[in-house]
Amino acid sequence: MEKFIDNLKEKLKEKGYKLTPQRRAVLEVIITNEGEHLSTEEIYDIVKKNCPDIGLATVYRTIQLLDKLDIISTLYLDDGCNRYEFNIQNGEHHHHHLICESCSKVIEVKIDLLEKLEEEIQVNYGFEILDHKVQFYGKCENCK
Amino acid sequence: MEKFIDNLKEKLKEKGYKLTPQRRAVLEVIITNEGEHLSTEEIYDIVKKNCPDIGLATVYRTIQLLDKLDIISTLYLDDGCNRYEFNIQNGEHHHHHLICESCSKVIEVKIDLLEKLEEEIQVNYGFEILDHKVQFYGKCENCK
DNA sequence: TATCATTTGAGAGACATTATTAATTGAAAA
């Protein structure tokens, strides 16, 4: 955990931002709940246990900042709010998500396999790909 | 154009819905502005030119319906609202989108090339894939 | 035309998110 906080502090300093207890607390919640795909409101509720005076707007601001610094990333799952996840390996492409249309479970896919498609796109469209987000919709093992 | 309206009428009737002037007008706007990725508010503004008394709620309702009938589909581009596009070939997987991080332009990619990845996912995760959405982020030809 | 379920428009309401502002804080300099 401490190394992630150090990384946060370093990245903040690089851009002229400060490491505050609120920012630290928000990142700790996201890391502790890795794989949960928490929304801002959910993060707020958990953070308040350790940090009772934190404001909701601060959580929103912090999440925007963490996203900008590539420490977390945003998922768009169309359930009425944005959700976030911690980026373990920075600089790499994001993994894919399987979204079950029956139970709404979100499963993470570790395999990438988009190199060929990305190469074709770069050649045919003159578009330089820096990142991607991929969602597959269907039925999970339990709901099939 | 008329064949799309006929298709709409047929699909509506199948499910017990009616073809109203408002629904027709909304679909016409989406088709006429194909490739524009309009938001609901934008569709509303355009529709009002031909259909001045239409209410915003009706546009929202119609768009939900068209999405449910697979006539249009929703894009999540993270600019504060949902955007929609007409599905030319129904039943097929959605095409991919290239989103330029400099100028925010959205480019459509006609090639699919996800078969291999989808097959691996179905085998390794026991997940039945019915559809996918793919966004690539980067720099377009002009912004590179 | 009469019937009736569906659809509509208008406005209120719900919700996530952002802006505002005065007070507080972190960290570099004195």
Next chain:
DNA sequence: TTTTCAATTAATAATGTCTCTCAAATGATA
């Protein structure tokens, strides 16, 4: 350590997107 000052904060108001409610209007069928 204290001072300084921009960055940050909490609280709250404001915004924007989208949904709900309900009486009135409409489309399809008989």
